[in-house]
Amino acid sequence: MKYIRWGFWTLFWLLFATFAHYTLPQNDIVRVTGSEVIRKDFSGFSRLFYAQPDAGDSDSEAINRDLRLINTTQANGRVMVYRNEDTGWGWPPYFKFDSSNLQAEASEFSSTRDQQLWVAVRHYGWRNPFLSIYPNAIAFRVVDGPNASVGLPWFNIIFITCFVGLVLGIQYQWRRFRSARIDPIVENVQDGFDAAGDAVSDHRSRVKRWLDTWRAPKR
Amino acid sequence: MALIRLSALGFIVLSVIYVLASFYARATYRRKLGREWDEEQPNIERDEFVKQGLTDYDSSIRPKLILGVYIVPICVVILMIYLTNFQ
Numbered sequence: 001m002k003y004i005r006w007g008f009w010t011l012f013w014l015l016f017a018t019f020a021h022y023t024l025p026q027n028d029i030v031r032v033t034g035s036e037v038i039r040k041d042f043s044g045f046s047r048l049f050y051a052q053p054d055a056g057d058s059d060s061e062a063i064n065r066d067l068r069l070i071n072t073t074q075a076n077g078r079v080m081v082y083r084n085e086d087t088g089w090g091w092p093p094y095f096k097f098d099s100s101n102l103q104a105e106a107s108e109f110s111s112t113r114d115q116q117l118w119v120a121v122r123h124y125g126w127r128n129p130f131l132s133i134y135p136n137a138i139a140f141r142v143v144d145g146p147n148a149s150v151g152l153p154w155f156n157i158i159f160i161t162c163f164v165g166l167v168l169g170i171q172y173q174w175r176r177f178r179s180a181r182i183d184p185i186v187e188n189v190q191d192g193f194d195a196a197g198d199a200v201s202d203h204r205s206r207v208k209r210w211l212d213t214w215r216a217p218k219r
Numbered sequence: 220m221a222l223i224r225l226s227a228l229g230f231i232v233l234s235v236i237y238v239l240a241s242f243y244a245r246a247t248y249r250r251k252l253g254r255e256w257d258e259e260q261p262n263i264e265r266d267e268f269v270k271q272g273l274t275d276y277d278s279s280i281r282p283k284l285i286l287g288v289y290i291v292p293i294c295v296v297i298l299m300i301y302l303t304n305f306q
Contacts, residue, residue: 052221089221095296098304138303 023092024159027120027150029143030072030080032110035103040067049125049133055088055097068099070106070137072121075146082123083134092124094138105140118143120150229292237288244285248276 041064042050053065068084084102087094096102111117120143125135143150252272256265263271276282 055221089225093296093299094303095300096303097300101304139306 020160022126023124024156025094025122025124025138026153027122028072028074028080029118029120029146029148029150030074031116031118031146032070032072032106032140033079033112034071034110035084035106036069036071037066038069039064046131046133049131050083051085051087051136052090053086054099055086068103069134070103070121075118080127081134082121082137083125084137087136094124094136096136096138102137102140106137109140109142116146118146118148120148233289233292237285240285240288241282244282245273245276248281249273 040050043063050067053062070082070084072080072082074080084099084106085096086099087096089095109117109119120141122138122141123135124138125133127134249269249272252269253265255272256268261268
């Protein structure tokens with residue numbers, strides 16, 4: 001029972017950490033190399049990893065629509081492709097409505113190998129070629145160079161601190177509630193079980209004694 | 220539509236929090252009044268003392284501050300919209 005409980009909570013918090021890693025903002029320092037729009041089909045499993053049409057457009061879920069992409073190169077030479085979608089009033093709550101403006105900024109900040117301009121891109125989500133999913137870019141900020149610091153993740157620090165506080169608070173209240181209201185009842189039931197258990201073991205020992213009469217006496 | 224959905228969902232969730240917080244705050248204040256009576260032993264029945272204290276509490280500003288449960292998230296959303304789209 002103890003192991004099942006441990007397993008459950010470990011799995012729960014692992015899933016939660018994965019979810020938080022997907023949803024909370026992160027900063028990358030990249031060089032924008034271009035942008036494009038592709039037609040994207042949303043009928044598959046990866047639908048889960050996309051937002052919705054632009055905030056002012058129809059909500060009716062079309063099977064496919066255009067998706068803005070931003071191509072970038074990182075300091076280590078690897079490429080990263082971001083999508084650029086409105087999160088609108090939906091999940092996750094970034095309240096991003098300015099995707100077209102962000103696409104224009106991407107054009108403005110795009111640079112070549114010879115004349116490099118580095119930007120910090122705030123984003124959430126993952127790039128996974130197997131699932132064909134992209135992180136969603138939220139904002140650009142011009143930085144000094146490829147090794148510039150992105151600063152402390154203040155939002156994440158505050159958010160996680162508040163969240164841990166909330167969880168500990170709920171846990172504290174729950175324990176108090178349990179010890180005041182539930183434990184007495186359980187103890188009552190437990191006493192009943194114990195009595196039943198005693199009766200059973202009493203019976204069993206009588207059976208055992210009877211079985212022992214068939215064994216060769218111990219010497 | 221998405222805005223309506225968010226508003227409806229937010230209203231329901233925040234209302235649950237509001238009701239829970241209101242009950243919790245009132246119960247805490249009631250306990251505090253009881254302790255106060257135990258310490259000071261004023262010249263008045265205990266129940267009467269607690270009842271009067273709660274009446275004063277209900278008309279004071281303190282239960283109204285719990286309305287912040289609605290106001291704070293709305294301000295946070297407005298701030299988020301500003302920071303994400305206009306900065």
